[in-house]
Amino acid sequence: MNKSRKTNRKVMLTSVICSALMLSTTVMANAEEYRLDEVVVTASKTKEAGNPNITGGDVNVVTREDIEKHNYTTIEEAIKKIPGVQVATPGYRGGEYGYANYNTEVSINGENNIVILVDGRRIDNDVMSYAGNKSKVNLSTITGIDNVERIEVIKGSGSAIYGADAAGGVINIITRKGAQQPTTTLTLESGSWGRHNYSLTHSGSSDDGSLKYFMAIGRQMSKDSKYKDAYTDSTQQYYNTGYRDENGSVNIEKNFDANHSLNFSFSHTYEKAHYPITAADYANIDRLYNGTLSTTSTSPGYRNWFLYDAWLGSYTETKSNDVDLKYTFEKDQDNYLESFIRVYKNYRWYNTADYSDLWGTQYPDLTEDDWAAAKASGNLHTDIETVKGAVLQVGRQLDNHSVTSGIDYRHSEYEGTTSSRRYDSDRDSLRLFSQDKIKVSDKFTFTPGLNYTRYGSTSYNNTKYSTGVTTSSFGDATNRLTFSSFANYQANDSTDVYFSWAQIFKPVSGLDYSRQSASDPLEDEKGTSWTIGTHKTLSNKDSLNISYGVTDMSNAIARYSIRNSTDDGWETKAVNASRKKKAFNTGYTHAFDTIWNLTASYAYVDENYHTKRTTINPDGTSAEQLINAFRPKNVYQLDLGYDKGKWSGDLAYTVYSGCDKTYFTDNRFGIVDIGVNYKLTSQTKVYFKMNNVLNTAYETKSISAYGTGAFPQPGRNFMLGVNYTF
Template sequence: MHKRIQRDKKAVLAVAVSCMAFGIGGMTQAFAAQGAEERAQKMEADMEVPKDPAQAQGSDAYDLGSTVISADRHKIRNPYTTGGDVNVITRRDIEKHNDSTVQDALQRIPGVRISTPGYRGGEYGFESFNTEFTINGEGSIVVLVDGSRVDNDANAFAGNKSRVNLATLPGIDDVEQIEVIKGSGAAIYGADAAGGVISITTRRGTKEPRTALNLSTGSWGHHRASLTHTGADASGTLRYALSMSREMSGDTAYQDAYTGTSQRFDNTHYQSNNLSFGVSKDFDAQHSLLLRYYHADETAHYPITAPDYRTMGSFYSGTMAPVNAATHRYVGLSSRIPGYRNIFLYDAWLGSHDETRTNNASLRYVFGKTDEGAESFVHLFRNYTRYNMTDYAGIWNVPYPYIGAFWDHAKAYPGQHEDIEQTTGASVQLARRIGRHSLTGGVHFRKSEYEGHSPDGTSDTSRTMLDLYLQDKMRLGDKFVLTPGLVYTHYGSGRYEGTHFASAGKLTGSLYGSYDFDRNSNAYFSAVQIFKPVTGLDRSRQFAGDVLQDETGWSYTVGASRKFTPRDSAEINYGVTDMDNAIGRYSIHDGMQWRRYSVNAKRRKQALNLAYTHHFGKAWSLGTSYSWVHETFSTKRVRRNPDGTNPDDFINAYRPRNIYRTHLTYDRNRWFADLSYTIYSGNDTRFFSDSHFDLLDLSLNYQAGKDWQIYLNGYNLLNTAYETRGLAAYGPGALPEAGRSFMLGAKYTF
């Protein structure tokens, strides 16, 4: 173990040296180009690159559509982070790309991977059949809405508490900005933000009253309508924002990889509604009050998997496995049988679905700010989400020729369960600037509760969490910033379904550094301890011979950025997550029902991000990025499941290893267009239908008048058959993404 850790540290050091060389090389090039300074200044003036309105005047910033990169590293946007790979999605980006959801906006960011089963719905507690988003391949992500965490410590929608149901987030019409921090970011975010932080800031209102009506329609009966109103009182110090939206879609279609035909994806229709309201009061430059509330509800159907059309003959003939002549049910039906997933057609035909209802509120009082924007505040919040699931697994192993005798009973008596998550929390933070030291410390407390109801009975549990954090952002000269941090985390004890889980606490450390070679070149690093305790949910699913341990490990990040010319900039980021102990989660069917298991495992993840942007002139720009992730998950003690399968096949997340993205953007006068070309490669063909996938998407926006905006979005224009997730149990092509589709809309502002 010691030798391996030493090798890891040497590898990180080697990458750090390489990044330093990258920055020094760029600095040398800058010196060599010193004689061309006047030409560069003229070229920059000729470009007239649009600036992000959120940046202060004089900031040297580029608005790259989905990503804002600032070449002025001394202009600190997030006062808590130290260097790092940070992307900001502004309101302007959202409107130009006509995003319908937060997910739409996030998936353009290099290193962010949205992995879906091909549909919106999903069953509570099952990781495999819900949307997952990762940063640099890491799923331990802290998601904040106006500073409030939206996860739950007592239980977990998708098995892992860091995985947040996107349906519980505010509607995109209420989003002002999304900040994506790759890596832990800062001590204030806690000891479990190994992958990074997604911080959503909602809208605050406008000085003048403004109302926007947005209507769109498209493929598969996809319709969306939203209404937003913002304004302020006469003094401009009391502002408000109100938004509401409804989105619905019929069953989607996908391109089947093996038949080459377009197939309807049965039972993928949905309807979602969002309502948000916020009011803020600025008493003076140092004191303000913000009250926020948002409601989200969604009814989304899910088919579990797509059928395998190559083996439909055995499904319809009832010959997938031996049949018990007395019960008319299969005997020995398992995922190892070809075409096994076709049995899930019953769920699709009967209409398995979930209903999600979210009501979240927060109150934040700021009583001080440093000159960098770090806040002293008191923050209160309350999150509530209820899930109602309906599935039809009772006829799971009935051969198709006998299904008529079971159908009416299955329809009348579905499997139903209700899951309720609630979290109440409070935070107090103090921030002070003392000379070269920017000190931020605070305490965060939250109590998470879970209650579940099913035909098997009722279960409930709760858990408290206390975070004490302190960090010192030290300026060691004009170029170097070093930020050490400490976090003490304590989780309370409790019970879950008769299983006791003990309290857990740990003091973890972090270190962040950033060095400016010059105004245009920067390198950074971080080393952060990770701590996540065993949840009651996981404890109840452990094997007797594999008592679960807390998740512990380290996360390392190094990177550099360089603005070569007024037209060209590049970034590199490399990260390693090394978990001494991680928890793997998976589900198997024991012949009677689904069983979920949690096991101790070792996990190692490496990730690399490269990004380059070139501006051709006043209107055209080209952005390219490459993301690579390699992850290995291996159990420590459990080598064989009760059904004979290998647990390593289930706990490993099979995703495309490489993602190449290119954005060709035109932005001038009334027109905006973004043509995006994405390549997913390095796919393991044991789990994916092809080793690589090619996607082409288009966002087109025309400002028809002062108040009118017309837009068109085209998705998967090549109609590629592809998946963003593979499951060992069900074979390639089980979770296909949607085929070619379009959305046409108009927005009127008055």
């Protein structure tokens, strides 16, 4: 694929909104409680000290109540308000497999190496990543938001149970289970740009309550979105950004007695999302229409070549089918320990059609036959990820020790095909873990843990590559024993202090080896991560949370794309790099009364890659310039909440600052969102949402090669919905 490819009134309105927010607010999810696994846990209590997953730390939870109150439509939307979590999008849903720049990226404290779980089950693939070195999992392929009970976000390394590669943190998505009483909910939404969302859920149980079930189906669709262009100060259509998303899920659980249960879950998603690559450069659009647009990537308006791809309808399809069977054979209700065995299969299918044959042909020279021929010859490629796994976990309470140990086996496969090539890779992995949560006293818990991870031999496209280490070559097995420790001290009823430290280990994938330079052979990723913080209850109306974390990678792998001089296409390079990431998060909550509440938060991230050996590419570009993540360094959030009688709602103001104007259209963006709910009856709710009320031109990510403003975020848009439960 070819990809070499901003009023006074606003200021016044923004000031008024800011003043209102500062005077008046939604309590943060982790101010009072957080939840992990299937247990509700109050952070300041000591009776849960035995819970193996609660190691103490910076934890936030988005509950089902939050999802319904804010009427979230995607998992990404639900987590992006959490301090330290950034969801950077190109402004559209569709992306291309293997290209981080053209996909939605999720990071925690600036770190993209995060572990995504569904009901505690890993869903990533050990041999490939849909977005290169960025997010390993496409959140839109997991499950529909109507199937989500809560989302748990751990910032910094998580429990040893989660593995040694969770450098940034862990996102655990807990799905919904059946209810004792039969309940059905229908949701209908409609809004800007031809958006329509529909969902139906139903839950129930057997007469004796031992068998419970939950089912959900949903569909979301939209035509092309619009955005505010920063340079022309006009609202423009973001061509080829429409989508259709469908999902379905079922969960069935049979409880045999207090200690034994069997749970089966299945989730299916399908999405066809159009793929524009970038937005047009309207400041230089005339160069395209008059035939003077240059194919040199540094020339003004270069990315307008991608309008051909958009006008021809390039798209990406994704499909997922996940099956999970879990048998629990022992439960310690008092200490939240669980012993179980599970088997599962995760399947991801990506299919991309990129109509790029017209790239480089001047617009005035194109004929109807040229357009027809280009439409008939889309460059197709399909990528399939499959993971089959089994987990055995045993939990035991031994006096003041909550010991959790287990074994996790996974077989990961990848297959990629184009019209002329086929790629494949597979790898077995085995992980042994053990963790002891020690209740040293009523106020202090200490949790040491260890992980032994072994990745079996593998190859990429039947090829082995030298690692530059004389004792091994790519394809050979690799293993490492890593350690972690977590400490939590409750100084008093209002103050909780925590610290965590963990070693990080992640092997090189076969695809990365195929992209290495001969002068820079790749090595496994290694490093450490630590976090320190405190939760402080200031009064019965106020609370404060502060955390600081550092991830220090002695060897990270960075990826970027450069022009291939041989065929005028693009190729991805992978290089060794050192990386140090520093993150600071703080949140303050205040309840004015039982009606009004305020949340204020601040998140800071500073991250830098430094290449070890490769500095200048063959095309003269700087590797360090291309691999560093260009993102806002500061995110400020204010949220004013209201809840009285039948009315509830919130007014949110988000500021992104510290943006490098070399890559962003401004160094600061302010976004206002509003939501209102009205309960017609005990069973019916109507609601209204408006995002980007001021129609601000802004971006949450950038790409150095295509100039500023290549990935604009959606302009002012609204959604009107109704929710009926019976």
